[in-house]
Amino acid sequence: MKFNNFNVQISPKAKIGKNVKIGDNSAILDNVIIGDNTIICNNCIIGEPLTDYYENPEYENAATIIGKHSLIRSHTIIYSGNTIGDNFTTGHRVTIRENMKIGNHCRIGTLSDIQGFSEIGDYCWLHSNVHIGQKSKIGNFVFIYPYVVFTNDPTPPSNICIGPTVGDYSQIAVFSVLLPGVKIGNHCLVGAGSIVGKDVADYQLVLGSPAKNIKDVREIKSRETGEPHYPWPYRFDRGMPWKEMGFDEWSVTNK
Amino acid sequence: MKFNNFNVQISPKAKIGKNVKIGDNSAILDNVIIGDNTIICNNCIIGEPLTDYYENPEYENAATIIGKHSLIRSHTIIYSGNTIGDNFTTGHRVTIRENMKIGNHCRIGTLSDIQGFSEIGDYCWLHSNVHIGQKSKIGNFVFIYPYVVFTNDPTPPSNICIGPTVGDYSQIAVFSVLLPGVKIGNHCLVGAGSIVGKDVADYQLVLGSPAKNIKDVREIKSRETGEPHYPWPYRFDRGMPWKEMGFDEWSVTNK
Amino acid sequence: MKFNNFNVQISPKAKIGKNVKIGDNSAILDNVIIGDNTIICNNCIIGEPLTDYYENPEYENAATIIGKHSLIRSHTIIYSGNTIGDNFTTGHRVTIRENMKIGNHCRIGTLSDIQGFSEIGDYCWLHSNVHIGQKSKIGNFVFIYPYVVFTNDPTPPSNICIGPTVGDYSQIAVFSVLLPGVKIGNHCLVGAGSIVGKDVADYQLVLGSPAKNIKDVREIKSRETGEPHYPWPYRFDRGMPWKEMGFDEWSVTNK
Numbered sequence: 001m002k003f004n005n006f007n008v009q010i011s012p013k014a015k016i017g018k019n020v021k022i023g024d025n026s027a028i029l030d031n032v033i034i035g036d037n038t039i040i041c042n043n044c045i046i047g048e049p050l051t052d053y054y055e056n057p058e059y060e061n062a063a064t065i066i067g068k069h070s071l072i073r074s075h076t077i078i079y080s081g082n083t084i085g086d087n088f089t090t091g092h093r094v095t096i097r098e099n100m101k102i103g104n105h106c107r108i109g110t111l112s113d114i115q116g117f118s119e120i121g122d123y124c125w126l127h128s129n130v131h132i133g134q135k136s137k138i139g140n141f142v143f144i145y146p147y148v149v150f151t152n153d154p155t156p157p158s159n160i161c162i163g164p165t166v167g168d169y170s171q172i173a174v175f176s177v178l179l180p181g182v183k184i185g186n187h188c189l190v191g192a193g194s195i196v197g198k199d200v201a202d203y204q205l206v207l208g209s210p211a212k213n214i215k216d217v218r219e220i221k222s223r224e225t226g227e228p229h230y231p232w233p234y235r236f237d238r239g240m241p242w243k244e245m246g247f248d249e250w251s252v253t254n255k
Numbered sequence: 256m257k258f259n260n261f262n263v264q265i266s267p268k269a270k271i272g273k274n275v276k277i278g279d280n281s282a283i284l285d286n287v288i289i290g291d292n293t294i295i296c297n298n299c300i301i302g303e304p305l306t307d308y309y310e311n312p313e314y315e316n317a318a319t320i321i322g323k324h325s326l327i328r329s330h331t332i333i334y335s336g337n338t339i340g341d342n343f344t345t346g347h348r349v350t351i352r353e354n355m356k357i358g359n360h361c362r363i364g365t366l367s368d369i370q371g372f373s374e375i376g377d378y379c380w381l382h383s384n385v386h387i388g389q390k391s392k393i394g395n396f397v398f399i400y401p402y403v404v405f406t407n408d409p410t411p412p413s414n415i416c417i418g419p420t421v422g423d424y425s426q427i428a429v430f431s432v433l434l435p436g437v438k439i440g441n442h443c444l445v446g447a448g449s450i451v452g453k454d455v456a457d458y459q460l461v462l463g464s465p466a467k468n469i470k471d472v473r474e475i476k477s478r479e480t481g482e483p484h485y486p487w488p489y490r491f492d493r494g495m496p497w498k499e500m501g502f503d504e505w506s507v508t509n510k
Numbered sequence: 511m512k513f514n515n516f517n518v519q520i521s522p523k524a525k526i527g528k529n530v531k532i533g534d535n536s537a538i539l540d541n542v543i544i545g546d547n548t549i550i551c552n553n554c555i556i557g558e559p560l561t562d563y564y565e566n567p568e569y570e571n572a573a574t575i576i577g578k579h580s581l582i583r584s585h586t587i588i589y590s591g592n593t594i595g596d597n598f599t600t601g602h603r604v605t606i607r608e609n610m611k612i613g614n615h616c617r618i619g620t621l622s623d624i625q626g627f628s629e630i631g632d633y634c635w636l637h638s639n640v641h642i643g644q645k646s647k648i649g650n651f652v653f654i655y656p657y658v659v660f661t662n663d664p665t666p667p668s669n670i671c672i673g674p675t676v677g678d679y680s681q682i683a684v685f686s687v688l689l690p691g692v693k694i695g696n697h698c699l700v701g702a703g704s705i706v707g708k709d710v711a712d713y714q715l716v717l718g719s720p721a722k723n724i725k726d727v728r729e730i731k732s733r734e735t736g737e738p739h740y741p742w743p744y745r746f747d748r749g750m751p752w753k754e755m756g757f758d759e760w761s762v763t764n765k
Contacts (some may be wrong), residue, residue: 001282001284001285001302001308001316002282002284002308004264006262006264006589007262007516007756009514009516009534011511014625023498024264024282025280025512025535026536027512027552029511029512030511039309042282042300042369043298043300043553043724044388045553045584047511049511049512051581053511054531054581055513055547061511067665071306071309073273073347074300074303074332075330075332075584076583077602078585082328085607091350092332092350093348093350093585093603095601095602095603095621104595110368111350111368111621113620113621113638113656114632115638126726128370128386128548129368129386130366131638131639131657133655141411142734143411145411146386146404147402147657148369148405149657149685151655151683151684151702152263152718154657154731154733155732155733155739155740156653156681156699156742156746157635157653157681157742157746158732158734158739158742158745159748160732160734161752162733168461171412173411174406174432175404175430175432175450175685176405176609177684177685177702177703179702189411191434192406192432192450193450193464193701194435194464195685205453208464209464209703209719211720212448217590220410222410222413222415223409223410223417224413224415225416227383229413230410231412232410232411232412232413233415236412236413236414238412238414249367256521256537256539256540256555256559256563257537257539257559257563259519261517261519262517276564278750279519280517280535293595294564297537298553298555298557306708320659326561326564327704328525328554329587330585330587330603346605347587348603348605365605365623366605366621366623380667383623383625383641384623384641388688390685398666398667400661400666401623401641401659402641402659404658414606414698426666428661428663428666429659429687430659430687430705444666447661447687447689447705448687448705448719462718464719467609476671477668477670478672479668479670482741484665485665487665487666487667487668488667491667491668491669491670493667
């Protein structure tokens with residue numbers, strides 16, 4: 001249904017891996033490198049040029065690397081100059097600007113707007129409509145829920161750009177804002193609708209506007225079992241690398 | 256201007272009603288059924304396949320039903336496996352995932368992101384950029400304003416999925432979050448920027464983070480007339496079925 | 511890469527200036543007027559018709575004017591009946607409905623949703639995902655950050671439509687809501703996550719839900735210099751008309 005080779009544009013300067021599918025109405029622009037078995041759905045633009053392209057006749061697109069076994073859903077725009085790992089998945093209408101470094105096994109949801117110049121580790125899941133400002137740094141196994149915004153300018157407008165940092169395994173719930181330069185530790189939970197202006201220690205639940213320390217996440221019970229739910233890697237393994245062996249064994253192997 | 260049959264793809268397995276128009280650059284995929292007099296504007300995808308399509312060579316699209324007299328604006332994506340009533344209208348770039356049951360006379364605004372597996376009754380108006388998580392249940396005559404999010408996981412990440420429920424005639428104002436499993440009654444008003452974690456009784460105005468009961472909506476005066484504005488069906492009839500006869504007479508007829 | 515004349519539609523009723531580039535898969539519809547040296551990227555619709563077009567065989571598109579030296583990024587939809595100045599820039603997937611009057615040197619970011627029937631002055635920068643409701647009035651040099659919503663109906667649903675007003679040089683930070691009819695003065699700063707229901711005097715910082723007066727913006731220090739940062743035109747000149755001469759000299763010249 002989607003791979004009829006209707007109105008597909010592939011630059012002669014692009015390198016396309018084996019068994020890659022490109023959907024109708026998609027454009028793969030200069031210096032894009034796509035790994036084997038990756039699927040680019042319809043109406044995507046991969047290797048979107050920077051603004052300089054419109055002004056400079058000598059403009060050359062930077063390399064844009066998308067790993068193997070990835071699935072880029074329709075209407076997604078990925079700028080040139082990005083390095084993205086294997087097993088990457090996007091929703092629809094995702095925008096990823098330049099100079100991102102994204103690890104393996106990441107997912108970025110529908111309508112998310114990644115402003116570039118940031119790092120995202122492995123196994124991060126950004127749900128729909130997440131906005132990551134420039135100079136953000138996101139660890140591994142971080143889940144970010146819809147309508148979360150990472151900011152970077154403490155006194156707008158200015159030329160200061162200091163993004164937030166989020167440690168491994170942390171969860172940022174819907175409608176939260178991380179203020180410029182804030183550091184979230186490991187295994188934290190930022191509750192829905194929080195405005196986070198102060199650093200958050202490991203294992204803290206913070207909530208509110210401004211966000212305050214509420215309790216240790218290890219005190220939070222599951223509604224289903226009545227048992228502690230966090231650290232969540234002991235209770236949740238869908239899509240995670242510890243699925244077969246459990247988190248403890250995996251942790252030992254991956255130290 | 257929009258119906259030139261440029262780059263239009265219609266599956267031989269789709270059933271298109273009488274007097275249907277399909278805009279340029281749109282694709283109508285397998286097993287889509289479109290009612291008479293419906294307009295699909297340009298750059299839409301109707302019958303978007305599920306992820307299984309990319310992996311399973313035997314994949315067959317589920318039926319996707321869109322009723323009569325509907326208007327689907329440009330760049331909208333409607334997944335396969337949805338059942339949508341008559342007189343349906345969307346804004347631009349709407350995404351509707353699978354297994355939705357949507358009644359008649361509904362409107363879903365620009366950029367809204369409907370995650371599927373939910374029910375929406377008749378005459379519901381979702382404005383721009385509304386996010387409906389899975390397992391939500393929305394009654395009839397419910398209006399939802401921009402940047403409202405329905406959530407479903409109380410301890411993220413988990414495999415629990417319990418969506419919110421909203422009763423008939425309720426209004427959810429901009430930037431509100433309904434937390435997992437919360438039940439909003441009939442004729443309620445959730446004020447702007449509320450985080451709603453507790454059930455809301457019929458006719459309640461709630462507001463704040465966390466949302467608290469403020470007053471009975473019947474005590475709220477219109478800025479225009481100084482008279483009570485709620486229950487709103489007595490003061491507002493644009494596009495409503497009681498337009499000609501008034502809400503009381505219509506209610507009697509529709510009991 | 512983007513200007514191959516693939517699948518481009520230009521109405522014979524459009525007037526295209528000198529040295530204009532139109533990207534692949536874009537449509538320029540009836541009665542659009544595009545100034546010299548403007549670039550329309552790919553997959554855009556310029557001159558989107560109003561709903562009446564779908565019903566009325568006599569429908570005629572209103573004029574749609576886009577000034578000189580503008581850059582409209584991909585997937586943007588601009589309705590007919592808009593008047594937009596020179597040096598206009600958009601991000602991706604911007605939607606601008608009818609009857610907007612937008613000045614010179616404005617920028618509207620990715621995913622922003624401008625509902626029409628409003629005025630925006632000169633040198634306004636709307637970042638990603640800004641929602642401007644109808645009947646809003648925005649001065650000059652106003653910067654609006656991601657996920658800000660301007661509302662207009664105090665008792666939804668109703669037929670009342672009174673938008674907010676924002677004075678010159680004011681800054682509205684991420685995740686803020688301006689409630690119907692609120693007036694923000696000049697040189698104000700609305701802090702992140704504020705719900706603003708009361709008018710804001712010139713030079714005020716307001717913050718919170720509901721937003722309260724915090725202090726005079728001239729008391730806010732820059733994190734970089736430790737010196738006062740506001741009024742910001744003395745500290746920030748990127749893209750501003752006072753870049754060469756300084757704000758004081760420019761102000762004298764432009765009185």
